[in-house]
Amino acid sequence: MTLSVTAPSDATHQMADAWRRQTSLRRLYTAIGVGLLIVALGSTMWFADEANAGHFFDRLPHLLDFLSWLVPKDWNDVWRAMFDIASPHDTGTQEFNFPLGRAYVWGSFYVPEYFELMLTTLNVALVSTFIGFVFAVPFSFIAARNLTPHPVLRLIVKRFMELLRAFPEIVIAGLFAAIVSIGPIAAIIAIGLHSIGALGKLFYEINENIDMRAEEGLRAVGANWFERVRFAGLPQVLPNFMSYTLLRIEINVRVSTIMGAVGGGGIGEELKLSISRGFGAKTIALVLLLFTTIFIVDQFSAWLRRKLVGEQAFMMSA
Amino acid sequence: MATMTADQIQSIEERFPQVFQRPFHKRFGPLLLLGGIFLYLLYALWFFNLPQVMRESHWERLPLFLTQWISYDVQPIFRLDEPQITAKYPRFSVLGPDPNPDWVKTNADGSVTILIDGTAKSITFNKTQATIIANGETVAVALGTGKPLISGPVPGWITAHEDEVVADMGFAGEARVAVDRVRLRKRFLGWANFVFDTRSPFFGKSASEVASLIVSGPELKPGTSNLALAGDNIWNNAQWQHGDVWTKLLQTIVMAFLGTMLGGIVAFPLAFFAARNITPSRLVNQVLKRFFDFMRSIDMLIWALFFTRAFGPGPLAGSAAIFFTEIGTLGKVYSEGLENIDDKPREGIKSTGANGLLVQRYGVMPEVIPIFISQTLYQWESNTRGATIIGAVGAGGIGLKLWEAMRTNSNWANVFYMVLLILLVVFIFDNISNFLRRRLSRTIHDYNRIQAEQG
Numbered sequence: 001m002t003l004s005v006t007a008p009s010d011a012t013h014q015m016a017d018a019w020r021r022q023t024s025l026r027r028l029y030t031a032i033g034v035g036l037l038i039v040a041l042g043s044t045m046w047f048a049d050e051a052n053a054g055h056f057f058d059r060l061p062h063l064l065d066f067l068s069w070l071v072p073k074d075w076n077d078v079w080r081a082m083f084d085i086a087s088p089h090d091t092g093t094q095e096f097n098f099p100l101g102r103a104y105v106w107g108s109f110y111v112p113e114y115f116e117l118m119l120t121t122l123n124v125a126l127v128s129t130f131i132g133f134v135f136a137v138p139f140s141f142i143a144a145r146n147l148t149p150h151p152v153l154r155l156i157v158k159r160f161m162e163l164l165r166a167f168p169e170i171v172i173a174g175l176f177a178a179i180v181s182i183g184p185i186a187a188i189i190a191i192g193l194h195s196i197g198a199l200g201k202l203f204y205e206i207n208e209n210i211d212m213r214a215e216e217g218l219r220a221v222g223a224n225w226f227e228r229v230r231f232a233g234l235p236q237v238l239p240n241f242m243s244y245t246l247l248r249i250e251i252n253v254r255v256s257t258i259m260g261a262v263g264g265g266g267i268g269e270e271l272k273l274s275i276s277r278g279f280g281a282k283t284i285a286l287v288l289l290l291f292t293t294i295f296i297v298d299q300f301s302a303w304l305r306r307k308l309v310g311e312q313a314f315m316m317s318a
Numbered sequence: 319m320a321t322m323t324a325d326q327i328q329s330i331e332e333r334f335p336q337v338f339q340r341p342f343h344k345r346f347g348p349l350l351l352l353g354g355i356f357l358y359l360l361y362a363l364w365f366f367n368l369p370q371v372m373r374e375s376h377w378e379r380l381p382l383f384l385t386q387w388i389s390y391d392v393q394p395i396f397r398l399d400e401p402q403i404t405a406k407y408p409r410f411s412v413l414g415p416d417p418n419p420d421w422v423k424t425n426a427d428g429s430v431t432i433l434i435d436g437t438a439k440s441i442t443f444n445k446t447q448a449t450i451i452a453n454g455e456t457v458a459v460a461l462g463t464g465k466p467l468i469s470g471p472v473p474g475w476i477t478a479h480e481d482e483v484v485a486d487m488g489f490a491g492e493a494r495v496a497v498d499r500v501r502l503r504k505r506f507l508g509w510a511n512f513v514f515d516t517r518s519p520f521f522g523k524s525a526s527e528v529a530s531l532i533v534s535g536p537e538l539k540p541g542t543s544n545l546a547l548a549g550d551n552i553w554n555n556a557q558w559q560h561g562d563v564w565t566k567l568l569q570t571i572v573m574a575f576l577g578t579m580l581g582g583i584v585a586f587p588l589a590f591f592a593a594r595n596i597t598p599s600r601l602v603n604q605v606l607k608r609f610f611d612f613m614r615s616i617d618m619l620i621w622a623l624f625f626t627r628a629f630g631p632g633p634l635a636g637s638a639a640i641f642f643t644e645i646g647t648l649g650k651v652y653s654e655g656l657e658n659i660d661d662k663p664r665e666g667i668k669s670t671g672a673n674g675l676l677v678q679r680y681g682v683m684p685e686v687i688p689i690f691i692s693q694t695l696y697q698w699e700s701n702t703r704g705a706t707i708i709g710a711v712g713a714g715g716i717g718l719k720l721w722e723a724m725r726t727n728s729n730w731a732n733v734f735y736m737v738l739l740i741l742l743v744v745f746i747f748d749n750i751s752n753f754l755r756r757r758l759s760r761t762i763h764d765y766n767r768i769q770a771e772q773g
Contacts, residue, residue, distance in 0.1 A: 041576065044572045048572050048573065048576060048637050049634055052633055052634035052635065056634060065628070126362070127366075168703070170707050175380075178379060179380055180374075180375040181375065254617050254619070257619050261711045268619060275623040275624065290620070291615050295615045298614075298615065
């Protein structure tokens with residue numbers, strides 16, 4: 001340090017000591033923090049390993065075993081599975097009964113089974129996002145501090161949206177599965193309700209940051225609450241709303257796949273079946289289809305969001 | 319206000335063409351979008367076959383299920399074709415093996431009175447006659463003629479079938495009267511046997527009795543202290559399975575923690591190679607970024623299914639699934655965070671002749687660490703919620719237990735218990751994560767302010 005080269009006074013010594021003390025204290029805290037984190041990681045790993053049916057180190061050598069069933073004997077079967085074309089390996093088992101799932105639309109023109117399932121999953125995501133959007137917009141204006149018609153109403157709506165957000169989707173799905181029968185409608189209701197809460201929160205946070213001058217102008221000419229929200233609030237926030245809604249579609253496609261696996265219909269169900277039975281070609285076809293769809297949806301949504309709100313869309317994309 | 323002449327209107331129109339002559343897509347875009355959405359919804363209506371699904375759905379079950387979340391019922395049967403009218407309770411009834419509830423009264427003349435909701439809703443019967451009281455009305459049913467016969471008018475809350483008379487008493491319960499038996503359902507608000515189940519020696523004792531037994535009572539089970547016995551009885555409560563539920567809940571929390579932390583640890587170094595301002599090789603950047611996209615796009619579900627097959631069902635599979643997805647998600651947000659940093663501190667460190675690693679340590683990390691931690695916390699929070707769902711496909715945790723409890727359609731109180739626990743956990747974790755992120759954002763804020771002050 002250059003300080004110690006020039007004639008060191010008492011004051012500089014004191015300063016250097018104080019700095020050193022501070023640094024060592026901070027290092028100690030960091031070390032304690034990292035130590036705690038390591039202990040937490042170690043103990044949770046041990047706990048997860050103990051509670052699991054198969055143990056990590058026992059199963060590790062078998063980790064790549066899945067390749068034995070996943071890699072199909074004939075790679076062409078992947079395409080046949082995807083497009084429902086009869087396979088020469090068909091022996092009547094479920095593993096190769098590709099043409100069975102064809103959904104005939106017109107004459108001999110059919111939609112392959114997996115595309116139809118993927119479409120179901122996509123539609124579940126889109127319809128539930130739509131439900132979320134339709135309810136979240138009015139709720140968000142009621143819940144925004146600066147635009148709320150009444151503070152008590154604001155509190156009620158806010159708590160309600162919090163509840164919708166935290167309530168496990170799977171319970172709503174299970175409840176409605178018992179009412180409207182198991183399938184995509186129960187999944188739509190569950191994901192839709194969750195989306196209301198999730199979108200509503202993001203929306204009202206945007207609403208609270210709007211420029212209030214337009215609203216004041218409308219208030220001055222005697223506009224009622226609906227008119228103020230419609231003409232002063234909505235035009236300012238709509239691009240951001242759209243951006244978050246697109247983000248929600250991305251998330252909901254994933255969620256509706258998972259919902260499918262627990263009985264919500266769509267591609268998740270088929271995927272679960274296929275992996276648990278060890279159908280190589282079918283699994284690869286499904287994973288490929290799902291992967292491509294999610295990738296396309298993500299890229300399309302990212303492109304549209306960039307057009308709507310610019311780079312801002314990627315500040316907190318998680 | 320003076321009316322405008324045609325000339326004035328014309329001149330305004332000419333001066334503001336952007337308002338009056340907007341391009342076609344701007345004028346009709348929103349309308350077309352709305353029309354498109356409407357058509358799509360019609361298509362969805364057809365695709366999901368909504369009218370038929372709605373016709374076949376059982377909405378009357380909804381209030382029933384919802385009341386079962388916070389209530390339980392007891393369903394005794396009274397046989398009338400035996401010499402003595404005695405109550406028969408189903409096996410494993412919540413009232414225990416030897417119930418003698420005070421709402422069943424045997425009268426002096428041999429008849430039995432059941433108070434379903436006090437005396438306002440009650441039923442009194444012997445072998446030949448039953449009297450049902452509810453909603454301020456009294457209905458007499460004669461049982462002696464081989465068929466239950468109602469004398470007088472039949473009120474709306476009673477349904478008379480060929481061989482059975484059903485009296486609906488709303489939330490309180492119902493009575494079903496036939497010539498050879500009376501079947502009752504009495505509903506109680508609350509959760510039955512939440513602390514001790516019917517097999518426990520503490521069953522049916524009040525809180526003070528249990529407390530005094532624990533403090534100074536004789537050992538109920540030789541060789542075990544009463545405290546240990548009570549703890550064991552609560553933990554292994556057969557009806558509520560507290561022990562199992564709490565263990566599974568802990569598994570869910572562990573899955574989210576482990577998956578997110580390990581994902582962060584792996585994504586952290588990779589993000590430095592994926593950020594184009596830190597690693598100048600476009601090939602490495604692109605390869606890593608596509609790798610992150612790949613990990614994210616292979617859904618958490620697919621990872622969960624694969625790892626459930628590899629490790630067997632349990633939290634290890636769930637942790638691994640979250641871990642793999644998080645490498646992608648955190649890698650992406652970390653590398654985006656790195657690409658948005660201010661380059662000046664790095665240049666400053668570089669100018670002192672520091673090597674590459676030190677430049678990252680002192681020129682980059684102080685700036686990004688708060689952002690990284692904040693985003694990791696956010697992911698942890700959302701994974702705590704997500705871990706519940708993937709649990710249902712066998713990846714461990716409370717999800718599967720929840721799903722199984724729901725499938726039977728009879729355990730709604732247990733479902734609600736687990737839901738409350740999950741809500742509590744989510745609430746606590748949200749608050750911890752919010753608190754930490756607020757602290758961090760203050761750090762980020764201070765950092766930016768100091769930067770701004772120093773120019």
